[in-house]
Amino acid sequence: xxxxxxxxxxxxxxxxxxxxxxxxxxxxxxxxxxxxxxxxxxxxxxxxxxxxxxxxxxxxxxxxxxxxxxxxxxxxxxxxxxxxxxxxxxxxxxxxxxxxxxxxxxxxxxxxxxxxxxxxxxxxxxxxxxxxxxxxxxxxxxxxxxxxxxxxxxxxxxxxxxxxxxxxxxxxxxxxxxxxxxxxxxxxxxxxxxxxxxxxxxxxxxxxxxxxxxxxxxxxxxxxxxxxxxxxxxxxxxxxxxxxxxxxxxxxxxxxxxxxxxxxxxxxxxxxxx
Amino acid sequence: xxxxxxxxxxxxxxxxxxxxxxxxxxxxxxxxxxxxxxxxxxxxxxxxxxxxxxxxxxxxxxxxxxxxxxxxxxxxxxxxxxxxxxxxxxxxxxxxxxxxxxxxxxxxxxxxxxxxxxxxxxxxxxxxxxxxxxxxxxxxxxxxxxxxxxxxxxxxxxxxxxxxxxxxxxxxxxxxxxxxxxxxxxxxxxxxxxxxxxxxxxxxxxxxxxxxxxxxxxxxxxxxxxxxxxxxxxxxxxxxxxxxxxxxxxxxxxxxxxxxxxxxxxxxxxxxxx
Numbered sequence: 130x131x132x133x134x135x136x137x138x139x140x141x142x143x144x145x146x147x148x149x150x151x152x153x154x155x156x157x158x159x160x161x162x163x164x165x166x167x168x169x170x171x172x173x174x175x176x177x178x179x180x181x182x183x184x185x186x187x188x189x190x191x192x193x194x195x196x197x198x199x200x201x202x203x204x205x206x207x208x209x210x211x212x213x214x215x216x217x218x219x220x221x222x223x224x225x226x227x228x229x230x231x232x233x234x235x236x237x238x239x240x241x242x243x244x245x246x247x248x249x250x251x252x253x254x255x256x257x258x259x260x261x262x263x264x265x266x267x268x269x270x271x272x273x274x275x276x277x278x279x280x281x282x283x284x285x286x287x288x289x290x291x292x293x294x295x296x297x298x299x300x301x302x303x304x305x306x307x308x309x310x311x312x313x314x315x316x317x318x319x320x321x322x323x324x325x326x327x328x329x330x331x332x333x334x335x336x337x338x339x340x341x342x343x344x345x346x347x348x349x350x351x352x353x354x355x356x357x358x359x360x361x362x363x364x365x366x367x368x369x370x371x372x373x374x375x376x377x378x379x380x381x382x383x384x385x386x387x388x389x390x391x392x393x394x395x396x397x398x399x400x401x402x403x
Numbered sequence: 404x405x406x407x408x409x410x411x412x413x414x415x416x417x418x419x420x421x422x423x424x425x426x427x428x429x430x431x432x433x434x435x436x437x438x439x440x441x442x443x444x445x446x447x448x449x450x451x452x453x454x455x456x457x458x459x460x461x462x463x464x465x466x467x468x469x470x471x472x473x474x475x476x477x478x479x480x481x482x483x484x485x486x487x488x489x490x491x492x493x494x495x496x497x498x499x500x501x502x503x504x505x506x507x508x509x510x511x512x513x514x515x516x517x518x519x520x521x522x523x524x525x526x527x528x529x530x531x532x533x534x535x536x537x538x539x540x541x542x543x544x545x546x547x548x549x550x551x552x553x554x555x556x557x558x559x560x561x562x563x564x565x566x567x568x569x570x571x572x573x574x575x576x577x578x579x580x581x582x583x584x585x586x587x588x589x590x591x592x593x594x595x596x597x598x599x600x601x602x603x604x605x606x607x608x609x610x611x612x613x614x615x616x617x618x619x620x621x622x623x624x625x626x627x628x629x630x631x632x633x634x635x636x637x638x639x640x641x642x643x644x645x646x647x648x649x650x651x652x653x654x655x656x657x658x659x660x661x662x663x664x665x666x667x668x669x670x671x672x673x674x675x676x677x
Contacts, residue, residue: 298572298576299573302569302586303569307584308583308584310576
């Protein structure tokens with residue numbers, strides 16, 4: 130069975146940066162807190178915990194130490210609160226998410242009705258919401274149909290698919306006078322989606338590797354599923370099942386932006402040894 | 404044969420206003436010049452000429468009198484030149500076109516790459532171009548594919564179809580960071596297109612009445628043609644041909660925004676007397 134890994138797969142710039150920043154703080158031997166999981170990969174988060182990083186959901190009760198802001202960002206109110214408490218804050222927000230936060234603030238300041246295309250429950254979106262006086266999150270064309278407004282500003286969660294953004298924009302464009310869109314889907318997302326799409330066409334089975342809580346990994350799975358009917362989302366090599374590959378000649382692997390190389394390698398080896 | 408006129412057809416607000424403004428000047432018994440045809444309807448332009456309005460293409464050689472700016476607008480340089488020559492200028496530019504001109508100027512001043520969705524040869528578009536330091540006109544998705552830029556501002560010729568604007572926006576959205584769109588397709592255009600679409604579904608033959616040089620009329624014809632295979636574009640009742648209606652039980656009429664009521668009525672009578 131031939132195994133092909135997608136041209137663009139695994140760790141993106143923002144994830145690498147967040148991990149490096151956190152490890153720098155760990156080196157300083159201070160108490161390190163991560164406000165929510167640093168990235169959406171349980172294996173990496175577990176490794177960081179072993180190195181001493183404590184994952185917390187609130188800074189209530191924290192009196193000293195360094196608070197690392199997760200790669201997905203948090204609402205600005207949380208950062209302010211940490212600083213007011215005298216805690217050191219290390220901002221590991223992905224620079225592309227940071228840019229999106231700035232766009233949301235600017236649109237809100239300029240009185241646009243802010244629309245965030247994304248998932249209401251995702252930490253990145255929760256963070257973005259903190260930058261607008263008022264914003265609405267939409268995740269489908271049907272939700273876009275309900276939006277009213279003369280002057281609408283749109284950003285996207287950085288890990289959404291371009292096609293969803295386009296569909297939402299098409300709907301909004303029918304009824305507003307001004308539509309100001311920042312296409313904030315990051316290049317890592319676009320590249321990984323393109324490579325996955327390309328590879329999925331040429332394989333019998335497609336394996337998508339990454340955290341079950343990772344938005345960009347789930348999107349990769351959604352995309353591959355529409356192209357290759359035998360498509361599986363796993364977090365680790367141990368989850369691979371022999372029966373998935375009956376009659377399979379070529380298997381493709383892609384991985385989300387928060388999936389470490391060693392996990393991809395383990396999956397590759399497991400498949401090659403089958 | 405049953406004859407049905409579309410709910411929204413014929414003269415729009417901007418056209419009525421342009422004709423009224425011109426006739427007010429005529430009443431003052433001054434020499435009246437129209438810089439290009441006031442509206443895209445030869446019958447109306449001819450009637451105005453009989454009332455004393457002279458259609459000119461340039462103000463070179465004009466020394467006195469009143470210059471009326473056509474409903475489609477002109478580049479601001481032309482207005483300035485007329486004023487510098489001491490000519491009185493009456494601006495009959497449609498207020499919706501005026502608004503589009505202001506958006507083009509604002510986008511250009513704010514360093515957007517200005518994209519005008521429309522027809523390069525149409526006077527409205529030629530006028531709009533005068534409001535930008537630099538702008539590009541695109542009329543199809545293929546042309547949109549060639550556009551590059553980080554920060555793009557889009558307006559539409561007021562008489563384009565929403566579907567074309569959406570298709571162009573979809574293409575641009577794939578590759579720019581910021582896309583700021585003013586949906587300047589006017590409500591008269593949208594309403595006439597909607598009504599025509601609705602009517603075309605229920606008739607055997609569809610007659611579109613309006614100037615051959617009228618962009619919005621041509622768009623109505625394009626739209627009706629996709630729905631009703633027996634579709635004809637005429638300027639006047641005399642052009643109606645008996646052979647178009649063999650076996651026809653219901654005929655629909657729509658008319659562009661520059662088609663006077665009396666022309667629509669003549670077409671209706673001609674059809675009813677068949």
